Amino acid sequence: MDKYECTACGYIFDPAVGDPDNGIPPGTSFDDLPDTWVCPQCGVPKDLFVKLG
Amino acid sequence: MNAVIVGSGLAGTIAAKTLRELRPDIGIEVLGEERHPYYPRPNLIEYVAGRLARERIFAFPESWAERQAIAVRLGGAVVRIRPDQNLVETAAGDQVRYDALLLATGARAARPPIPGIERTGVFVLRTLDDADALLAHLGEHRRVAVLGGGLLGLEIARAIRSREAEVDVIEVFDRLLPRQLDAEAAAILKAQFERSGIGVRLGETTQEILGDGAVRGLRFGSGGTLGVDAVIVAAGMTPETGLAREAGLQVGRGILVDDRMRASHPGVFAAGDAAEHAGRTYGIIPAAFEQARAAAHAMIGLDLPYGGTVPANTLKVAGLHLTSVGEVHAAGPGFESVVRAEPEAGLYKKLVLFEGRLVGAIWMGTKKGALEIGRFVALKKDVERYKKDLVEDAFDFGEAS
Numbered sequence: 001m002d003k004y005e006c007t008a009c010g011y012i013f014d015p016a017v018g019d020p021d022n023g024i025p026p027g028t029s030f031d032d033l034p035d036t037w038v039c040p041q042c043g044v045p046k047d048l049f050v051k052l053g
Numbered sequence: 054m055n056a057v058i059v060g061s062g063l064a065g066t067i068a069a070k071t072l073r074e075l076r077p078d079i080g081i082e083v084l085g086e087e088r089h090p091y092y093p094r095p096n097l098i099e100y101v102a103g104r105l106a107r108e109r110i111f112a113f114p115e116s117w118a119e120r121q122a123i124a125v126r127l128g129g130a131v132v133r134i135r136p137d138q139n140l141v142e143t144a145a146g147d148q149v150r151y152d153a154l155l156l157a158t159g160a161r162a163a164r165p166p167i168p169g170i171e172r173t174g175v176f177v178l179r180t181l182d183d184a185d186a187l188l189a190h191l192g193e194h195r196r197v198a199v200l201g202g203g204l205l206g207l208e209i210a211r212a213i214r215s216r217e218a219e220v221d222v223i224e225v226f227d228r229l230l231p232r233q234l235d236a237e238a239a240a241i242l243k244a245q246f247e248r249s250g251i252g253v254r255l256g257e258t259t260q261e262i263l264g265d266g267a268v269r270g271l272r273f274g275s276g277g278t279l280g281v282d283a284v285i286v287a288a289g290m291t292p293e294t295g296l297a298r299e300a301g302l303q304v305g306r307g308i309l310v311d312d313r314m315r316a317s318h319p320g321v322f323a324a325g326d327a328a329e330h331a332g333r334t335y336g337i338i339p340a341a342f343e344q345a346r347a348a349a350h351a352m353i354g355l356d357l358p359y360g361g362t363v364p365a366n367t368l369k370v371a372g373l374h375l376t377s378v379g380e381v382h383a384a385g386p387g388f389e390s391v392v393r394a395e396p397e398a399g400l401y402k403k404l405v406l407f408e409g410r411l412v413g414a415i416w417m418g419t420k421k422g423a424l425e426i427g428r429f430v431a432l433k434k435d436v437e438r439y440k441k442d443l444v445e446d447a448f449d450f451g452e453a454s
Contacts, residue, residue: 008095008338008339009063010339010342036109039093041342042093043093043096043111044112050420
């Protein structure tokens with residue numbers, strides 16, 4: 001599964017790690033994150049993330 | 054141990070968050086002048102464009118600070134700091150004692166001294182209150198001029214255009230994004246903007262904002278005029294250094310700090326848009342972020358030096374991809390550029406090499422490879438062998454990195 005980077009702060013969302021602090025278990029793909037999910041570092045929404053090549 | 058942070062924007066909030074992660078036992082107080090809890094400023098553009106609901110602007114749930122045992126006081130200015138007594142004084146008359154103080158006071162939108170700038174209908178876009186005021190005005194005023202063709206000005210213009218208002222961008226330079234683009238790339242960008250219905254006027258100085266009480270138009274140095282009923286000034290940022298200056302701290306363009314974000318008085322630190330490190334003020338999120346983390350460590354005696362940030366500018370607007378990073382002009386001995394342009398398709402890729410190493414790039418019209426090219430520049434990667442392939446759409450970044 002692809003990793004995604006926050007264009008605002010550089011945080012990388014790694015599906016293997018998830019975002020357990022915010023209720024996202026490991027193994028969750030970026031596409032499956034809820035639309036209300038925001039960058040856990042700086043708080044921008046999903047659409048300011050870009051896929052890492 | 055009591056850590057006090059002046060400023061509730063990104064640097065102040067990230068510093069508080071980092072401090073709490075590092076030390077569960079200390080007192081952390083954030084004093085914010087804005088009435089609203091922390092929100093990332095890029096969200097304001099999304100909000101103005103109508104793509105993000107107001108309640109989704111904020112980064113953390115309402116209970117976040119309380120759960121983190123971070124005391125946040127909002128809507129009150131700090132009027133004075135007294136480094137000799139380890140005290141901060143608020144406008145409400147409170148005195149707050151600190152062991153370590155972080156000045157994360159941010160920046161304010163610059164307001165150039167144009168006659169008429171005080172008229173009703175002239176806005177800046179820096180805070181949520183600014184955005185609310187602008188949106189209220191745009192409800193009944195649909196002819197907008199944006200003064201400034203830099204990143205923020207262009208993002209604002211696109212956001213307002215998506216609300217179907219009439220928008221003109223006025224830029225003093227002879228091209229858009231004068232700091233991030235060369236002439237050829239800027240011409241392609243201008244055509245893209247015009248295609249989306251945004252007017253672009255280059256090489257124009259605004260002599261006066263016309264009107265009675267309210268804005269009626271602009272008068273230019275060239276003698277021409279433009280009828281508008283709203284003006285948004287996007288003329289850059291000024292670091293907020295007043296408190297530091299009055300307290301006798303060393304201030305240049307920003308509050309001077311060393312690699313540990315220490316200001317010139319023991320126990321006082323600065324980070325974010327207000328800080329000046331190694332001769333630079335940044336005004337970009339990644340720099341504020343790294344500085345805040347470094348400052349939080351230093352405030353409790355840990356060592357996480359800050360070594361500067363490579364500015365990468367990404368214009369984030371729907372249907373248009375633009376990244377500009379590092380040196381974009383190949384001027385001088387040892388420099389070389391590789392360009393691939395397809396103006397009709399809005400595509401422009403430029404590499405700037407110095408002695409075979411990648412030191413800058415413009416990447417426009419495609420998302421593919423944009424992030425990777427930024428990485429390559431940050432690493433000053435030696436791309437001499439495959440520089441021509443690098444600008445081709447089929448180039449496989451996975452293999453090269």
